[in-house]
Amino acid sequence: xxxxxxxxxxxxxxxxxxxxxxxxxxxxxxxxxxxxxxxxxxxxxxxxxxxxxxxxxxxxxxxxxxxxxxxxxxxxxxxxxxxxxxxxxxxxxxxxxxxxxxxxxxxxxxxxxxxxxxxxxxxxxxxxxxxxxxxxxxxxxxxxxxxxxxxxxxxxxxxxxxxxxxxxxxxxxxxxxxxxxxxxxxxxxxxxxxxxxxxxxxxxxxxxxxxxxxxxxxxxxxxxxxxxxxxxxxxxxxxxxxxxxxxxxxxxxxxxxxxxxxxxxxxxxxxxxxxxxxxxxxxxxxxxxxxxxxxxxxxxxxxxxxxxxxxxxxxxxxxxxxxxxxxxxxxxxxxxxxxxxx
Numbered sequence: 001x002x003x004x005x006x007x008x009x010x011x012x013x014x015x016x017x018x019x020x021x022x023x024x025x026x027x028x029x030x031x032x033x034x035x036x037x038x039x040x041x042x043x044x045x046x047x048x049x050x051x052x053x054x055x056x057x058x059x060x061x062x063x064x065x066x067x068x069x070x071x072x073x074x075x076x077x078x079x080x081x082x083x084x085x086x087x088x089x090x091x092x093x094x095x096x097x098x099x100x101x102x103x104x105x106x107x108x109x110x111x112x113x114x115x116x117x118x119x120x121x122x123x124x125x126x127x128x129x130x131x132x133x134x135x136x137x138x139x140x141x142x143x144x145x146x147x148x149x150x151x152x153x154x155x156x157x158x159x160x161x162x163x164x165x166x167x168x169x170x171x172x173x174x175x176x177x178x179x180x181x182x183x184x185x186x187x188x189x190x191x192x193x194x195x196x197x198x199x200x201x202x203x204x205x206x207x208x209x210x211x212x213x214x215x216x217x218x219x220x221x222x223x224x225x226x227x228x229x230x231x232x233x234x235x236x237x238x239x240x241x242x243x244x245x246x247x248x249x250x251x252x253x254x255x256x257x258x259x260x261x262x263x264x265x266x267x268x269x270x271x272x273x274x275x276x277x278x279x280x281x282x283x284x285x286x287x288x289x290x291x292x293x294x295x296x297x298x299x300x301x302x303x304x305x306x307x308x309x310x311x312x313x314x315x316x317x318x319x320x321x322x323x324x325x326x327x328x329x330x331x332x333x334x335x336x337x338x339x340x341x342x
Contacts, residue, residue, distance in 0.1 A: 004065040004105075006030045006052070006096065007072030011176045011183070012111065012168060014039035015211035016071055021045070023215060030061045030072070039175050052092025055099075062096070062103040069214060070096055071111040073148075075141060077181050078269060078282045082140040089144035094151045101161050108163045109218050114203070114228060114295050115142040116149040117167060125203070125233060125296040128167070128226045139284035149226075156224045164221035166214055169230035169295050172314040173207035174321035181285070185236075186318050189243045189252075190328035193280075196254035197236050198261060201292035204239065204311035205231030216304040227304060232311035233294040242315050247323075248333025261286050 003020055007013030008029035020027050021043060028046040031037065040047075050057020052072060062068065074088040093110070100108055115137075118130035137143045155161040176183035182202070188194045213229035221227060237255070244251040265286045268279035300306035322328050 001066045002026045002028060002064055003067045003069060004028050004030065004048075004061055004100070005069040005071060007070075007111070008045065009035050009037050009039050010072065011178065011180055012171055012207060012210060013071040014175050015171075015173070015207045016069055016111075016214045017043065017045065018208075019211045019215045020069070028061065028065060030057070036177060038177055052088045052096060055095060058092075058096050058099050059103075062100045062105065065100065065103065066106050067218065068096070068100045068105050068108045069111070069218070070108065071214075073111070073113075073145070075180060076278070077139060077141060077285050078272065078279055079140060080273070080276070085140050085144050086147070089141075090148045090151060093148045094155070097152065097155060097161055097163065101159065106162060107218060107223075108161065109214055109221070110149075110152050110163050110165050111214070112149045112152070112165050112167045112226070113142075113145045114167050114169045114230070114293070116146045117226075117228070117295070119291060119293070121291070123292060123294070125294040127296045128228060128299055138287050139282075142288075153224070162223050164217045164223055165226040166217050166221075166300075167226055167228045168210045168213075169203035169205050169228065169297075170293070171205050171207040171210045172311075173317045175207070176318065176321070179322075179327070183318060183322075185239070186243055186315065187322055187327055189240050190247055190249070190319065190322060190331065192249075192329070194240060194252055196252050196256045197240055198256055198258055198286070198289050199235070199237075200289035201233060201235040201294055202239065203230040203232065203293060203295045204234050204314055205229065206309050206314035206317065209306075209308040209314075213300060213304065213306045216300070216306055220304050222303075227300040227306070228295050228297050229300055229306065229308075230295045230297040231308040231314065233292075234311045235292070236289075239311075239315065242312050243319060246316055246319050246335055247331045248335070249331075258286055258290050
């Protein structure tokens, strides 16, 4: 059996790749030309150059593959040209899945996101059945992932495409080389660039648990079903507190009103438009933070045997990795794994 994986050079994709290799699968990875391939070093994987906007490369990539793990996505909260995100996340997903089916793929795991799901307003965690109001989707990333998942569900119903959908929440952990927007929160805290916080919450999951959930979905998931791969609901203040406790730093104590941060985000985006560099905070991120983004993994736990570890363990592994790989300033008081009770 040969398996194709997209996004293997990235954060979640590299973790899924390791799970596939540990399970004894022969793996081919679709990688962009010139991409950062540090996450592939030392791994036995066949490389196929291409990307989700290059049709010929997609056709080549799926040849001879019995299964596909489509993990790749354009994950940014600010982008100068949003159309590129839709071409990758929506059109690219549809084309890849159709080419895979034509090539004879017997099972496909599609990595969606909780961004594609509905949300609650009463503080309770959302799940796979929480109603979605498309007009409430904030930002191009959420909108593109929602549209992509709808494309996938339509293909499953109309063509019986053998797709199982997984919806990761907020992964944290090692090998976040970019880093992701959530990883940047941890990194900014370690580097003293998080003097205050807003009142919000996230569902924190260890990236390796999310990756293992992909394999469980492949082995036990039902075609056409969605499974949230999350972890522990945690307010931002506590996320920063755990990070600082581990690193021997003082946590921020100033809580800013969301509307006070919006002008800063607006100015940051205007400056980013001039410099081309990603803004330190975005308007969409502030708007999203007005609501706790809490989710339940109960379905995956009961149906797949998914067992996420505590959020503190994910944060700790992220801190250790950033520290060991030179992403943050020296942390002389960083607790060791033995000293830190995860």
